[in-house]
Structures are given as structure tokens and as C-alpha cells.
Amino acid sequence: MNFATLDLNLLRVLDALFREGSTVKAADRLAMSQSAVSGALSRLRYALHDPLFVRQGNRLVATDYAAGLETGLHEELERLAALLAPSATFEPRTAEGTFRIAASDFFAELLMPPLGDLLQKSAPNLRAQLVDLVPNDYVASLERRKADIALIPDLVLPDWVNREPLFHSPFQVIARKGNPGVVGLKNGTQMPMDTFCALHHVLFSPEGNLAAMGDAALTRVGKRRQVAMTVPVFSGICRAVSESDLIALVPAQLAEKVAKAFGLHVFKPPMEIEPALIIGIWHKRSDNAPMAAWMRSQVFELMKGLDPGS
Incomplete structure (x- = not known):
């Protein structure tokens, strides 16, 4: 041809x-x-x-x-x-298009349900796609047009990328209700350091790393935990904890969302961990793209509602 x-x-x-x-x-x-x-x-x-x-x-x-x-x-x-399309003619109710969001599966639980409801009511012909957030490739996905926005922890960005702070994500410890290691601990209280370090952990890590923010916080107080397993998705973390005597350190918003469905206790961690700041990033070339601008505003508004101070 x-x-x-x-x-x-x-x-x-x-x-x-x-x-x-x-x-x-x-x-x-x-x-x-x-x-x-x-x-x-x-x-x-x-x-x-x-x-x-x-x-x-x-x-x-x-x-x-x-x-x-x-x-x-x-x-x-x-x-x-x-x-x-002229920007002045954008109408969500009649607009058609696809908007790709690069993010971890944390957002499958916390973002996609309310976003789906919003789109059905306000923009029924727009499609939202949650695509894999490739580790260390966030910015490249925007550059190659594989995603319209990425939802990531705060980091240094090139000058052609725009950012917007969305919410802070504290951490909590999850354990199944029948876990013998947490017998006697009241749901919502702080887990003792000895218990936290004695029990085996499942760690969220798309890259397969054996340490994360929680380990850095433990090192500062001279302690270590036992990581028995790594899983690249949060849904797998929750499932593993719900069906074993493993525990996990996960974002507080996720822990509170899934605790009932997975039969989990939720505890405060025994050490101080700085809450992660989650930001939305996008390529400056789409600043004035009507559909992208509207979708960004909807996603960001939903995400800001997750901040503990909101």
C-alpha cells in the first residue's frame, strides 16, 4: 500500500x-x-x-x-x-474519546469506581482506561503517548511535565482477623514493634525489591522486619494477607477500603513513616486539549477527596 x-x-x-x-x-x-x-x-x-x-x-x-x-x-x-476540535465546543455529554491513566492497581479500588459512576452520568461516551504503571518509566509513558496522566509518588520531573499534588497517603498494617500473631490486639490500635518485626510480611514491589519506605523507617530506629514475599499488585497483597498469617504495610486509604471485604484487622504501624505525597503528572502538550483537560480535572478532584485532611 x-x-x-x-x-x-x-x-x-x-x-x-x-x-x-x-x-x-x-x-x-x-x-x-x-x-x-x-x-x-x-x-x-x-x-x-x-x-x-x-x-x-x-x-x-x-x-x-x-x-x-x-x-x-x-x-x-x-x-x-x-x-x-475547537476547545470552545467541548461538551462532556456528547464527547467521544479515550483517556488513559497510568497508575498502580491501588487506583482500581479507589479511583475507577467513582470515576465510572461520574462518566456514566456526565460523559457516557468517554472511555477511561487504567493501564499498568511501569516502574521507573512514568515520564516516558507520557512522552510516548502511552498514557494521558500518571498517578505517582512525588519526584523530580523534567520541565515539560506538569504536576498537581493530590493527596497524602499514610500507611497502616493489615492482618487477617484469624491471624494468631495479632490475638489480643485491638483493631485500629498501634501494633507493637516486637509483633511487627516478628511476623512475616508481604511487600508491594512491582520491581521485586525486598525493601521499601517501611524498611527505611525501621532502620532509623534500629529495627528490621522479615519480608517473606513480594507481590507487584495491591490486590495480591490483600489476598495473600487474607489467606495466610502474613501481614503487610499498605496505604491507609486502601486498608480502610478493603478491610471488610477481605476480613482484615487494620493497625497503626509501630514506627513513624512519612506519608507519601501522590501527584498527578501530564505532558504540557495536552494542557489545552479539551477532553484531556476535563478528564484531568475530574480525576484530580476525586483523588483530592482521599487526603486525610479533606
């Missing part, structure tokens, strides 16, 4: 065929005649050297080659629409 000679209007027809599965419905969607859509499909087949669709009953089914184009084509057309 010679891209330089391809009629880009054909890509809109291809997108409509993906969405509708019918030349008749695609024609209605595009305000074209069915014959014009069929003609465009023939030109696409010739240009791309593939049938693109086969008929199955009353529906057109994408070939394997065409199916591989579908998601990328939708996304690129959305980006073009956002690029060309």
Missing part, C-alpha cells in the same frame, strides 16, 4: 464498518449511500490487499488482518478529532 496516495476518507468508512458490521448501517452513520460505502470498501480491499470483512449471516465479520487494525484505527481517528 502507498500511504501517500491513500484517500484518508476511506479510513472513516472502515471505522464505521467496524462499529456497525453492516454497509447499510455504516452508510446511515456516515450520511452516505450504501453503494458509496460498498465502493469505498472495494477500494480499501484493493489498497490493503485483504478482504477486510466476510459475510456471516446479516453481519460483516472482520478478517484477522482487519481485526488487528480496529483498536488502533479508532484511537487515531479520536486523536485527530480531538486535535481539530
Whole structure:
């Protein structure tokens, strides 16, 4: 295929065929005649050297080659629409698009449920995607357009990245209610240092590190804990603790959110740990992108509600 000679209007027809599965419905969607859509499909087949669709009953089914184009084509057309749309015309209720949030699965529990509810009510055609937060690759994900924002602990950033403080995240200790190591300890009280250091821990670490902020705090008071396991997702931490005699140090907001569902006791840690400041970051090139600006404001407002002082 010679891209330089391809009629880009054909890509809109291809997108409509993906969405509708019918030349008749695609024609209605595009305000074209069915014959014009069929003609465009023939030109696409010739240009791309593939049938693109086969008929199955009353529906057109994408070939394997065409199916591989579908998601990328939708996304690129959305980006073009956002690029060309005047900022003054952005209306959440009718806007279409995808917004990617790079963050740990902590935010699957704390952000995505209220964000889903908000979008259903205010912007039903916008999609939010929570994508993996790759360790030490936060900024690169913005640069490569793999994410629209990243939700991360505070750090030094290049000057082309904008940041907004969202909330402080203290830490709490979780243990299952039947854990013999916490018998006699009252839920919500401070766990004794000897208990904390004697019990085995499961540690959140996407990189597989065996130490984190809690270990630095312990070192300052001349103590060590026993890390028996590392897990790259918080959901795995909570599950491991709920089904074993392991304990874990996790963000307070998460502990309070999942304690009932997982049957957990929640305790204050025995040492002082500076609460982590969680920030939202984004590339300055999207400062004035209407959809991105609106979505940032919604996400950030929800996240600021997690601050213990709010």
C-alpha cells in the first residue's frame, strides 16, 4: 500500500464498518449511500490487499488482518478529532474519546469506581482506561503517548511535565482477623514493634525489591522486619494477607477500603513513616486539549477527596 496516495476518507468508512458490521448501517452513520460505502470498501480491499470483512449471516465479520487494525484505527481517528476540535465546543455529554491513566492497581479500588459512576452520568461516551504503571518509566509513558496522566509518588520531573499534588497517603498494617500473631490486639490500635518485626510480611514491589519506605523507617530506629514475599499488585497483597498469617504495610486509604471485604484487622504501624505525597503528572502538550483537560480535572478532584485532611 502507498500511504501517500491513500484517500484518508476511506479510513472513516472502515471505522464505521467496524462499529456497525453492516454497509447499510455504516452508510446511515456516515450520511452516505450504501453503494458509496460498498465502493469505498472495494477500494480499501484493493489498497490493503485483504478482504477486510466476510459475510456471516446479516453481519460483516472482520478478517484477522482487519481485526488487528480496529483498536488502533479508532484511537487515531479520536486523536485527530480531538486535535481539530475547537476547545470552545467541548461538551462532556456528547464527547467521544479515550483517556488513559497510568497508575498502580491501588487506583482500581479507589479511583475507577467513582470515576465510572461520574462518566456514566456526565460523559457516557468517554472511555477511561487504567493501564499498568511501569516502574521507573512514568515520564516516558507520557512522552510516548502511552498514557494521558500518571498517578505517582512525588519526584523530580523534567520541565515539560506538569504536576498537581493530590493527596497524602499514610500507611497502616493489615492482618487477617484469624491471624494468631495479632490475638489480643485491638483493631485500629498501634501494633507493637516486637509483633511487627516478628511476623512475616508481604511487600508491594512491582520491581521485586525486598525493601521499601517501611524498611527505611525501621532502620532509623534500629529495627528490621522479615519480608517473606513480594507481590507487584495491591490486590495480591490483600489476598495473600487474607489467606495466610502474613501481614503487610499498605496505604491507609486502601486498608480502610478493603478491610471488610477481605476480613482484615487494620493497625497503626509501630514506627513513624512519612506519608507519601501522590501527584498527578501530564505532558504540557495536552494542557489545552479539551477532553484531556476535563478528564484531568475530574480525576484530580476525586483523588483530592482521599487526603486525610479533606
